[in-house]
Amino acid sequence: MTEDRLSTIFAALADPTRRAILARLADGEATVSELAEPFSISLPAISRHLKVLEHAGLISRSRSAQWRSNRLEPGPLREATEWMERYRHFWDVNLTRLDAHLKRLQEGPSS
Amino acid sequence: MTEDRLSTIFAALADPTRRAILARLADGEATVSELAEPFSISLPAISRHLKVLEHAGLISRSRSAQWRSNRLEPGPLREATEWMERYRHFWDVNLTRLDAHLKRLQEGPSS
DNA sequence: CCTATGGTTAACGAGTTCGTTAATTAACGA
DNA sequence: TCGTTAATTAACGAACTCGTTAACCATAGG
Numbered sequence: 001m002t003e004d005r006l007s008t009i010f011a012a013l014a015d016p017t018r019r020a021i022l023a024r025l026a027d028g029e030a031t032v033s034e035l036a037e038p039f040s041i042s043l044p045a046i047s048r049h050l051k052v053l054e055h056a057g058l059i060s061r062s063r064s065a066q067w068r069s070n071r072l073e074p075g076p077l078r079e080a081t082e083w084m085e086r087y088r089h090f091w092d093v094n095l096t097r098l099d100a101h102l103k104r105l106q107e108g109p110s111s
Numbered sequence: 112m113t114e115d116r117l118s119t120i121f122a123a124l125a126d127p128t129r130r131a132i133l134a135r136l137a138d139g140e141a142t143v144s145e146l147a148e149p150f151s152i153s154l155p156a157i158s159r160h161l162k163v164l165e166h167a168g169l170i171s172r173s174r175s176a177q178w179r180s181n182r183l184e185p186g187p188l189r190e191a192t193e194w195m196e197r198y199r200h201f202w203d204v205n206l207t208r209l210d211a212h213l214k215r216l217q218e219g220p221s222s
Numbered sequence: 223c224c225t226a227t228g229g230t231t232a233a234c235g236a237g238t239t240c241g242t243t244a245a246t247t248a249a250c251g252a
Numbered sequence: 253t254c255g256t257t258a259a260t261t262a263a264c265g266a267a268c269t270c271g272t273t274a275a276c277c278a279t280a281g282g
Contacts, residue, residue: 007125014121015240019194026201032259045241047260052239066249066258074202077195083130084192087137090185126270143229156271158230163269177228177279 006083009076012056017041018049022058025072032068116168117194120187123167128152129160133169136183143179 003011012018021035036046050070053059057076062069114122123129132146147157161181164170168187173180 004127006130007127010121010125011239014118014125016115016118017240019117022198026198033257041240042242043259044243044261048240051260063248068259072198072201074198077198078202081192081195081199084188084195087133087183087185087188088192090137090183091189122269128270144227152270153272154229155231155273159270162230174278179229 005076006080008056009058009080012052012058012076013080015049015052017046018053021046021049021053021070022072025059025070029069029071032070035070116187117191119167120169120191123163123169123187124191126160126163128157129164132157132160132164132181133183136170136181140180140182143181146181 013022017039020038024030024035024038032043032046032050035050036043039046050059050061054061057073059070060073062071128150131149135141135146135149143154143157143161146161147154150157161170161172165172168184170181171184173182
């Protein structure tokens with residue numbers, strides 16, 4: 001029933017339209033119509049996507065007159081990235097830097 | 112119809128059971144029954160989850176006798192992380208601004 | 223050959239997602 | 253007040269997800 005936070009975030013990111021919306025919002029705030037413009041789907045469909053993104057905490061919204069401005073909220077992206085970081089050492093081929101770092105820590109944590 | 116790769120990956124990660132399976136596989140290969148053990152859902156359900164993970168490229172599978180060994184494949188996690196990296200500076204900047212803001216508040220509410 | 227073990231496939235149901243069009247709400251502005 | 257613009261809500265359908273149980277396939281081993 002009550003879906004956990006990370007699931008909500010990943011589910012929100014699983015739709016290409018929503019990822020495109022986030023990409024657009026990385027360039028600055030935008031209204032619903034502005035966000036809808038590049039897509040060939042209806043405005044209600046965009047409205048629903050924005051609701052999903054808002055529910056996941058990925059955007060925040062504000063009103064001014066008849067326009068709703070949408071702003072990117074990167075916090076959940078950070079959360080999701082942090083979850084995946086646990087697996088980074090699996091794919092990180094360049095272990096030499098990590099190795100050097102560990103060596104430094106071992107030989108003296110002074111700096 | 113043909114879902115894009117990133118969507119498939121994020122969708123696979125959107126389920127807590129599947130994320131738990133990946134976490135388990137980070138400790139090493141495991142059979143289907145071993146993976147199913149911590150959960151209170153049926154074996155067919157686990158089998159489906161593994162199929163979803165395999166389809167997303169997050170695991171690979173091999174046969175030996177009647178056992179199927181499952182191995183973590185971190186590539187897709189790297190892909191997903193790379194997509195999110197585009198937003199990293201965004202939340203870093205935000206944190207910097209928040210930091211500066213908090214500092215100002217601490218040093219005096221005058222400005 | 224027979225049976226136990228490990229796992230998948232089949233069939234089904236409840237609930238969710240993603241799109242549509244039509245109707246509705248909200249605010250601006252002549 | 254009336255019409256226009258911006259956006260949401262309502263109602264619906266098709267497709268997908270996630271779980272179930274029952275049946276099936278594949279291999280080991282007496």
